[in-house]
Amino acid sequence: xxxxxxxxxxxxxxxxxxxxxxxxxxxxxxxxxxxxxxxxxxxxxxxxxxxxxxxxxxxxxxxxxxxxxxxxxxxxxxxxxxxxxxxxxxxxxxxxxxxxxxxxxxxxxxxxxxxxxxxxxxxxxxxxxxxxxxxxxxxxxxxxxxxxxxxxxxxxxxxxxxxxxxxxxxxxxxxxxxxxxxxxxxxxxxxxxxxxxxxxxxxxxxxxxxxxxxxxxxxxxxxxxxxxxxxxxxxxxxxxxxxxxxxxxxxxxxxxxxxxxxxxxxxxxxxxxxxxxxxxxxxxxxxxxxxxxxxxxxxxxxxxxxxxxxxxxxxxxxxxxxxxxxxxxxxxxxxxxxxxxxxxxxxxxxxxxxxx
Numbered sequence: 514x515x516x517x518x519x520x521x522x523x524x525x526x527x528x529x530x531x532x533x534x535x536x537x538x539x540x541x542x543x544x545x546x547x548x549x550x551x552x553x554x555x556x557x558x559x560x561x562x563x564x565x566x567x568x569x570x571x572x573x574x575x576x577x578x579x580x581x582x583x584x585x586x587x588x589x590x591x592x593x594x595x596x597x598x599x600x601x602x603x604x605x606x607x608x609x610x611x612x613x614x615x616x617x618x619x620x621x622x623x624x625x626x627x628x629x630x631x632x633x634x635x636x637x638x639x640x641x642x643x644x645x646x647x648x649x650x651x652x653x654x655x656x657x658x659x660x661x662x663x664x665x666x667x668x669x670x671x672x673x674x675x676x677x678x679x680x681x682x683x684x685x686x687x688x689x690x691x692x693x694x695x696x697x698x699x700x701x702x703x704x705x706x707x708x709x710x711x712x713x714x715x716x717x718x719x720x721x722x723x724x725x726x727x728x729x730x731x732x733x734x735x736x737x738x739x740x741x742x743x744x745x746x747x748x749x750x751x752x753x754x755x756x757x758x759x760x761x762x763x764x765x766x767x768x769x770x771x772x773x774x775x776x777x778x779x780x781x782x783x784x785x786x787x788x789x790x791x792x793x794x795x796x797x798x799x800x801x802x803x804x805x806x807x808x809x810x811x812x813x814x815x816x817x818x819x820x821x822x823x824x825x826x827x828x829x830x831x832x833x834x835x836x837x838x839x840x841x842x843x844x845x846x847x848x849x850x851x852x853x854x855x856x857x858x859x860x861x862x863x864x865x866x867x868x869x
Contacts, residue, residue, distance in 0.1 A: 517549035517561060519867060527867045534581070534864035535710065557581035562863070563616050565609055565623040565660065566855030568669055569593060569601065569644070571700055576608035577852045578616065581860060583680060587612040588852075598646025602659050609660060622863040623660050624855030626669035627652065630722070633714040636666060640719070663866055665858035669851050670697045670721065671712045673844070674705030676854030677809050681845035683707070691806025694799055695850070696723065698792070698815030701740065701748045706803060710861060713803070726798055729791045747791055749814065756784045769813055788814075789823030796824065797831060800839050811844035818843065 519527065526544055533542065533551070541555040550561050561581050568575045570593060577588040589608045594600035605625070613620060629641025629648075636653035638644065647655075656664040667675075674695035677683050683693045692708040704721035706713035713720050724741030725732070732742040745751060752768050761780035765771035772781065796808055810821060821843055828838045844850050 522548065531864040531867040534860050534867075559616075560618050562621040563613070563618045564856050564859040564863070565612070565620060565662070566852040566859060567605055567608070567623070567625045568672065568851030568855060569605075569625065569627050570669065570851075571628055574601070574604055574608070575848070575852050576605065576612065577849075577856065578609075578612040579856050580616075580618065581621075583853065583856050583860075587615045596646075597644045601644060601647070602655070605656070606659060620660075620662050622662050622859040622866070623656070623664040624672065624858035624862070625652070625656050625664060625666050626672035626851045626855050627666060628669050630718045631666055631668055632718045633716075639717075640722075663862045665855070665862045667712060667714075667855075667858060668703070668705065668718065668721070670695055670703035671705040671707070671714070672852075672854030672858060673697060673811055673846075673850035674707040674809070674854065675710070675712060675857050676846055676850040676852070677811075677844060678707050678709070679857040680853055681850065682807060682809055682842055688806045692803065693807045693809060694721075694803070694805040695809045695811060695844070696792070696795070696815055697812040698747065698810065698820075699749060699812030701744045702795075704799070706805065710857070723795055723799070726795055728794045728798070729787075743791065743795060747788055752784055752788060752814070755787065756780055759783050772817075785820060785823060789820060790827050792820070793824050793827035793831060796828060796839055796841065806840065808839050808841040809844050810841065811847070811850055816843050816847065 529542060530545060530550060542551055545551045549558060552558055557580060559580050564579050566577050572593055573590055574593050575590045578586045580586060591604060594604060627638060627641060630639045631652060636651040637649055638647050638652050641648060652666045653664060656666055674693055677695055678693050689709050695705040697703045702724050704723040706721050724744035726743040728743045729746035730737050730742040737745045749768050759780040763771045763774050810816060821841060824841060832838050846853055
């Protein structure tokens with residue numbers, strides 16, 4: 514079946530298609546069905562179009578190609594090029610070229626999540642040490658030109674929050690109206706804040722930089738200035754150092770390697786208790802300011818059930834009388850939250866293009 518062309522739609526139908534793309538639920542529309550965009554159930558047809566989503570991390574690049582419903586058609590995971598810059602852009606173009614061979618639907622938009630702050634107005638990248646050569650570049654313009662379609666660009670954890678709202682824990686009406694905070698704990702710590710489809714970015718794109726919270730270390734100590742006070746004590750490397758300093762003897766260079774051994778380990782218990790208390794303090798600080806309906810934990814460390822239970826225990830101990838304990842859960846989308854959020858942003862960008 515031939516893919517429908519949005520340019521041939523009359524303006525009223527383009528407007529309805531845009532609303533359908535922004536909507537959180539499928540709804541039948543006979544006119545859009547006749548035009549080839551929807552099926553009888555109100556879902557987008559496979560031929561309607563493709564979306565490209567990317568999550569660029571410090572160590573890996575995960576790319577997916579989906580239909581307009583967000584159903585994955587193809588996915589690729591590669592190591593992040595250590596040289597950064599053009600090598601990262603070349604890798605994205607290669608991923609896209611490989612995956613487009615698996616569909617006959619046209620590419621309509623893309624979304625790319627980056628491990629840094631993206632200025633909400635200029636699109637310039639900041640605080641991205643793993644992407645050397647790209648700092649200060651207008652990433653929206655750069656990626657739109659390289660990929661050949663309108664491209665949404667955001668901090669990677671912002672996209673994880675957006676993905677969780679769309680297809681994860683955030684689909685309830687309470688979360689849609691009350692907001693969701695996504696806390697990613699792994700190599701470092703980051704946070705994304707989303708209300709409905711609106712990402713809370715701040716003036717410079719740095720809203721959610723939980724790494725800088727003055728918890729667990731002295732923010733006036735120059736040793737914490739490169740990563741932030743909280744991150745200096747909860748990053749993966751900091752936790753391994755804490756474990757060794759606590760007398761931990763298990764084999765492993767990373768926390769994931771160390772925790773493969775599930776036998777009793779007082780040193781690891783002490784590390785996890787300290788991590789849970791510091792994470793709970795971060796949740797309390799965030800809740801006091803923005804009070805989201807839901808906190809979602811992700812990342813290699815944040816997704817551990819044992820940590821979540823400890824955090825809930827610490828929160829119950831710390832909450833002022835009469836205040837409910839924040840609702841905290843592990844990401845329903847796991848390590849795909851970021852790319853699913855990138856797909857959601859791409860779909861919204863395509864919707865916006867229909868209104869122009």
